[in-house]
Amino acid sequence: MVDTMQAAVLEEFGQPYILKQIPRPPQPKDHDILIKVLVASYCHTDAIFASGAMSKDLPCVGCHEFAGEIVAVGGKVSKSLEMSPGIRVGVPGRAYNPCSTCFECTNPDKDPMGYSPFCPHAGNLGLTRDGGFQEYCLVDSRQVTKIPDGFPTNQVAPLMCAGLTVWAALHHERLRHAKKVAILGAGGGLGHLGVQFAAHLGLSVLAIDANDKSLAFLRKVKQELESAGDNVQVADVRKDDVASMRAMMRETGDKPMNELGLDAAIILPESQAAFDTGIKLLKNHSTMVIVSFPKNGFHFSAHDLVFRDITLVGSLVGRNYQLSEMLLFCQKFKVSADVKTFPLSQINRLVEEYHKGVSGKLVVDMKL
Numbered sequence: 238m239v240d241t242m243q244a245a246v247l248e249e250f251g252q253p254y255i256l257k258q259i260p261r262p263p264q265p266k267d268h269d270i271l272i273k274v275l276v277a278s279y280c281h282t283d284a285i286f287a288s289g290a291m292s293k294d295l296p297c298v299g300c301h302e303f304a305g306e307i308v309a310v311g312g313k314v315s316k317s318l319e320m321s322p323g324i325r326v327g328v329p330g331r332a333y334n335p336c337s338t339c340f341e342c343t344n345p346d347k348d349p350m351g352y353s354p355f356c357p358h359a360g361n362l363g364l365t366r367d368g369g370f371q372e373y374c375l376v377d378s379r380q381v382t383k384i385p386d387g388f389p390t391n392q393v394a395p396l397m398c399a400g401l402t403v404w405a406a407l408h409h410e411r412l413r414h415a416k417k418v419a420i421l422g423a424g425g426g427l428g429h430l431g432v433q434f435a436a437h438l439g440l441s442v443l444a445i446d447a448n449d450k451s452l453a454f455l456r457k458v459k460q461e462l463e464s465a466g467d468n469v470q471v472a473d474v475r476k477d478d479v480a481s482m483r484a485m486m487r488e489t490g491d492k493p494m495n496e497l498g499l500d501a502a503i504i505l506p507e508s509q510a511a512f513d514t515g516i517k518l519l520k521n522h523s524t525m526v527i528v529s530f531p532k533n534g535f536h537f538s539a540h541d542l543v544f545r546d547i548t549l550v551g552s553l554v555g556r557n558y559q560l561s562e563m564l565l566f567c568q569k570f571k572v573s574a575d576v577k578t579f580p581l582s583q584i585n586r587l588v589e590e591y592h593k594g595v596s597g598k599l600v601v602d603m604k605l
């Protein structure tokens with residue numbers, strides 16, 4: 238008899254998850270490890286995937302940001318990774334079983350040779366393979382990170398995609414010398430983590446949003462940052478125009494107002510209005526980091542790129558060394574996601590809440 242387990246399976250695009258018993262994954266082989274899922278959080282990409290816009294194969298168990306406890310370890314798992322049963326790991330969905338031979342895998346920056354989250358041939362948990370909305374999951378030992386002792390597990394899941402994405406955006410090489418950074422869509426899942434990261438990194442942060450709920454949430458985030466909150470200015474783009482937002486970021490000794498601008502803007506929303514605001518806030522020779530992917534793309538003006546020398550860069554995922562650096566940083570500075578938990582049986586209620594525009598991150602806690 239095959240062992241079964243509970244899972245939330247997307248069987249049709251545009252339909253709710255189906256909660257059902259499916260076969261438990263087999264024993265892990267090669268670089269794989271089998272984990273018992275502890276927490277699994279819902280990401281915007283899950284909503285896009287469920288809508289059918291990414292046209293991957295179904296059925297699929299959703300979720301690409303989760304955490305669990307190791308149950309069994311495959312034969313080729315490197316000893317240096319120190320993966321053994323009982324250890325907790327955080328799992329980002331990207332780069333399951335990369336090819337190890339492509340350009341990305343053989344030029345892995347500071348990650349181990351043969352492994353890259355940018356490998357175009359790798360699988361993606363929760364998208365091309367089953368992800369975290371199930372009791373057990375097969376994951377790649379090279380894609381995960383060990384969770385530091387004492388770190389709360391339900392805080393880990395939202396950091397694996399939302400956290401890492403905005404962490405990597407803030408650490409883009411073009412931002413190495415940036416001091417003043419705007420985060421557009423700052424009151425969302427990625428944004429509220431980005432504001433905390435940026436403030437603790439010592440950046441001056443302009444946290445921008447456009448609705449009362451998100452702005453109230455941002456003010457709470459600023460307050461909870463205590464002294465680091467002094468680095469954060471919250472702006473309501475419905476009331477504050479570009480000139481006043483630039484003025485908020487003015488520091489003693491800054492050059493005349495008309496020359497001022499920010500060093501970088503991180504665009505999290507999919508709206509053209511956010512893009513346009515972001516680019517106007519920037520000073521010449523600075524950088525827009527685009528993290529969102531609107532269906533019809535963004536329109537940019539050649540004037541901004543040519544005459545003002547604005548650089549547009551995209552940022553998607555972070556590397557594995559960044560994943561562990563981020564967790565240690567979160568532990569040190571007590572960066573935390575605003576988390577609302579649900580049992581797996583309530584996954585479709587979680588999705589409904591998501592579409593209502595709830596602040597923070599919605600997370601399945603398998604213990605509930």
Ligand SMILES: [Zn+2]
Binds near residue numbers: 281282283301398399
């Ligand atoms: Zn995601």
Ligand SMILES: [Zn+2]
Binds near residue numbers: 338341342
């Ligand atoms: Zn590869």
